[in-house]
Amino acid sequence: xxxxxxxxxxxxxxxxxxxxxxxxxxxxxxxxxxxxxxxxxxxxxxxxxxxxxxxxxxxxxxxxxxxxxxxxxxxxxxxxxxxxxxxxxxxxxxxxxxxxxxxxxxxxxxxxxxxxxxxxxxxxxxxxxxxxxxxxxxxxxxxxxxxxxxxxxxxxxxxxxxxxxxxxxxxxxxxxxxxxxxxxxxxxxxxxxxxxxxxxxxxxxxxxxxxxxxxxxxxxxxxxxxxxxxxxxxxxxxxxxxxxxxxxxxxxxxxxxxxxxxxxxxxxxxxxxxxxxxxxxxxxxxxxxxxxxxxxxxxxxxxxxxxxxxxxxxxxxxxxxxxxxxxxxxxxxxxxxxxxxxxxxxxxxxxxxxxxxxxxxxxxxxxxxxxxxxxxxxxxxxxxxxxxxxxxxxxxxxxxxxxxxxxxxxxxxxxxxxxxxxxxxxxxxxxxxxxxxxxxxxxxxxxxxxxxxxxxxxxxxxxxxxxxxxxxxxxxxxxxxxxxxxxxxxxxxxxxxxxxxxxxxxxxxxxxxxxxxxxxxxxxxxxxxxxxxxxxxxxxxxxxxxxxxxxxxxxxxxxxxxxxxxxxxxxx
Amino acid sequence: xxxxxxxxxxxxxxxxxxxxxxxxxxxxxxxxxxxxxxxxxxxxxxxxxxxxxxxxxxxxxxxxxxxxxxxxxxxxxxxxxxxxxxxxxxxxxxxxxxxxxxxxxxxxxxxxxxxxxxxxxxxxxxxxxxxxxxxxxxxxxxxxxxxxxxxxxxxxxxxxxxxxxxxx
Numbered sequence: 148x149x150x151x152x153x154x155x156x157x158x159x160x161x162x163x164x165x166x167x168x169x170x171x172x173x174x175x176x177x178x179x180x181x182x183x184x185x186x187x188x189x190x191x192x193x194x195x196x197x198x199x200x201x202x203x204x205x206x207x208x209x210x211x212x213x214x215x216x217x218x219x220x221x222x223x224x225x226x227x228x229x230x231x232x233x234x235x236x237x238x239x240x241x242x243x244x245x246x247x248x249x250x251x252x253x254x255x256x257x258x259x260x261x262x263x264x265x266x267x268x269x270x271x272x273x274x275x276x277x278x279x280x281x282x283x284x285x286x287x288x289x290x291x292x293x294x295x296x297x298x299x300x301x302x303x304x305x306x307x308x309x310x311x312x313x314x315x316x317x318x319x320x321x322x323x324x325x326x327x328x329x330x331x332x333x334x335x336x337x338x339x340x341x342x343x344x345x346x347x348x349x350x351x352x353x354x355x356x357x358x359x360x361x362x363x364x365x366x367x368x369x370x371x372x373x374x375x376x377x378x379x380x381x382x383x384x385x386x387x388x389x390x391x392x393x394x395x396x397x398x399x400x401x402x403x404x405x406x407x408x409x410x411x412x413x414x415x416x417x418x419x420x421x422x423x424x425x426x427x428x429x430x431x432x433x434x435x436x437x438x439x440x441x442x443x444x445x446x447x448x449x450x451x452x453x454x455x456x457x458x459x460x461x462x463x464x465x466x467x468x469x470x471x472x473x474x475x476x477x478x479x480x481x482x483x484x485x486x487x488x489x490x491x492x493x494x495x496x497x498x499x500x501x502x503x504x505x506x507x508x509x510x511x512x513x514x515x516x517x518x519x520x521x522x523x524x525x526x527x528x529x530x531x532x533x534x535x536x537x538x539x540x541x542x543x544x545x546x547x548x549x550x551x552x553x554x555x556x557x558x559x560x561x562x563x564x565x566x567x568x569x570x571x572x573x574x575x576x577x578x579x580x581x582x583x584x585x586x587x588x589x590x591x592x593x594x595x596x597x598x599x600x601x602x603x604x605x606x607x608x609x610x611x612x613x614x615x616x617x618x619x620x621x622x623x624x625x626x627x628x629x630x631x632x633x634x635x636x637x638x639x640x641x642x643x644x645x646x647x648x649x650x651x652x653x654x655x656x657x658x659x660x661x662x663x664x665x666x667x668x669x670x671x672x673x674x675x676x677x678x679x680x681x682x683x684x685x686x687x688x689x690x691x692x693x694x695x696x697x698x699x700x701x702x703x704x705x706x707x708x709x710x711x712x713x714x715x716x717x718x719x
Numbered sequence: 720x721x722x723x724x725x726x727x728x729x730x731x732x733x734x735x736x737x738x739x740x741x742x743x744x745x746x747x748x749x750x751x752x753x754x755x756x757x758x759x760x761x762x763x764x765x766x767x768x769x770x771x772x773x774x775x776x777x778x779x780x781x782x783x784x785x786x787x788x789x790x791x792x793x794x795x796x797x798x799x800x801x802x803x804x805x806x807x808x809x810x811x812x813x814x815x816x817x818x819x820x821x822x823x824x825x826x827x828x829x830x831x832x833x834x835x836x837x838x839x840x841x842x843x844x845x846x847x848x849x850x851x852x853x854x855x856x857x858x859x860x861x862x863x864x865x866x867x868x869x870x871x872x873x874x875x876x877x878x879x880x881x882x883x884x885x886x887x
Contacts, residue, residue, distance in 0.1 A: 268747045326793045
């Protein structure tokens with residue numbers, strides 16, 4: 148059997164039904180082998196970066212491994228940002244890259260790069276296949292490594308001559324990697340210790356990260372929260388761990404977190420954290436973070452424990468297994484007063500954009516909450532993402548796709564494409580800004596070709612709004628390189644923003660139409676329903692809804708860099 | 720937090736790119752290495768690295784965790800507090816040697832148990848297998864004795880767990 152045939156066999160054996168591929172000289176043989184089979188649908192995005200984001204969106208929204216297939220050199224390097232994105236957010240991907248033949252490797256051949264060397268520090272595992280014999284084993288291991296433990300992207304670089312070489316048809320059924328043994332047990336002693344600490348707590352708090360969603364621990368987590376009656380806060384990756392409309396849920400913590408969540412973490416006496424890395428976006432000033440609390444931390448990745456925040460009770464385990472074990476030993480909390488207090492904070496300090504009139508992101512997102520059942524929402528990065536994390540209601544996992552760790556602009560649209568492919572029956576919405584939307588705009592072609600009924604929301608304020616907000620607040624309104632209506636003939640330090648600015652380019656509606664997609668521009672609150680109705684009438688192609696919003700609307704509350712979490716600029 | 724010298728022994732897959740992976744992992748996280756040696760073991764599919772570094776407890780714990788999560792790392796052993804044998808190979812070449820200089824080198828070799836492994840009319844090469852600290856002393860001594868005529872190359876330490884001895 149040829150190398151390419153065992154690759155296709157491996158994909159089928161691993162249950163792959165969708166593959167995101169872009170052909171080229173060193174991958175052409177694999178594409179040829181894919182041509183004859185009909186078990187795997189091959190998707191052709193229009194750029195490899197969008198390709199991997201689509202695979203990522205597919206993986207996050209389905210829980211399956213996303214598969215990328217690209218050629219060597221530029222095909223491979225165009226994956227780099229997407230690999231790092233998936234790595235940060237623990238998304239299982241297998242990225243197969245074609246490589247020049249073994250004999251040419253190291254000779255600076257046409258389209259040769261050392262993609263393993265390039266990606267080593269941004270993926271879970273990267274390997275070059277060096278013999279035909281080891282090819283099936285390496286593919287088996289790649290899928291296993293990608294999906295187990297703390298999931299992540301795996302790069303498998305396959306030289307062209309190995310793709311063509313004949314060899315065994317055997318695909319292994321078992322995996323044994325001496326350097327990789329994911330933890331599949333829970334240390335009961337530590338669980339008991341954690342329960343004792345919780346029992347004594349007067350102000351206990353759950354902090355849930357992306358690990359809960361990834362482990363699919365949502366149901367057991369809800370059970371745990373309801374049984375113990377301990378309030379819950381999440382990171383943005385952990386949002387949806389329990390339904391966001393639940394009484395025990397206080398909101399996200401972090402630099403754009405809710406008042407109640409940030410104050411709760413600053414005042415709690417036991418912080419029970421599950422599946423979070425304590426990234427600097429959530430801790431604020433690190434020496435003051437959860438200062439009064441003993442910290443319990445469950446994580447699948449031992450390296451995430453005590454990396455940023457020193458914890459008192461570390462538990463290395465899969466979130467779901469650990470929570471199930473906890474349910475055996477835990478008792479209800481008696482901290483009713485604390486629960487009353489945090490609930491009071493939540494009621495008294497809701498997040499809103501009431502200071503802005505007319506059409507606001509809040510109103511658009513609330514429209515989604517009220518009118519679209521169980522949507523999948525992908526965001527781009529920037530204000531659009533932060534508003535979505537603040538206002539979007541979620542019921543569970545696999546529902547919210549956002550580049551949390553790397554913060555990759557251009558992620559939202561292609562991720563939504565991947566999600567729609569994996570979930571043909573659900574409403575998939577991408578929320579972007581006008582900046583990020585342009586970073587992978589070519590994917591209209593993919594979405595139209597595949598007849599995907601995506602809804603693309605573009606909050607257009609004519610700025611790279613998040614950076615502009617920082618410039619407004621901390622750089623004396625010096626809007627350096629953030630105005631997207633700027634033209635050469637503009638005054639560099641123009642002071643009459645909004646008044647005589649040049650026309651925004653591109654015209655998103657016309658652009659959508661040029662791809663044979665649908666487009667509608669709205670400027671008023673009253674038009675929101677009409678725009679969604681328009682989108683829902685057109686199911687054979689995506690609809691872009693351009694929401695022209697207040698140019699200098701800000702995301703509040705906000706914790707400035709270096710400040711403690713409870714030192715927030717509220718302004719709402 | 721105490722900053723001190725650490726030593727770890729690392730079993731890794733003996734494959735192309737593994738050394739780059741390990742050194743890249745450590746440099747990417749801004750961990751500074753003092754020494755790193757690597758060589759094949761009794762099992763040709765496995766290489767063993769000896770890594771020396773100077774850092775505090777928290778950073779060191781993170782290093783160990785990062786190495787452990789690496790797929791190509793088979794086993795990490797912390798040698799910091801266990802009895803080990805640890806030596807470093809050092810070559811010193813002295814040039815422009817007079818007869819008097821040669822006699823001095825032979826004398827040094829005798830006193831400090833060094834091996835003279837090669838010489839010609841003008842040169843002499845000394846081999847020294849000692850601890851890093853002892854080798855530092857030897858280099859200082861030769862530098863002082865044969866000013867600007869010394870060429871030094873050293874290999875980085877290798878370490879193995881002791882069997883009967885307790886001395887570190």
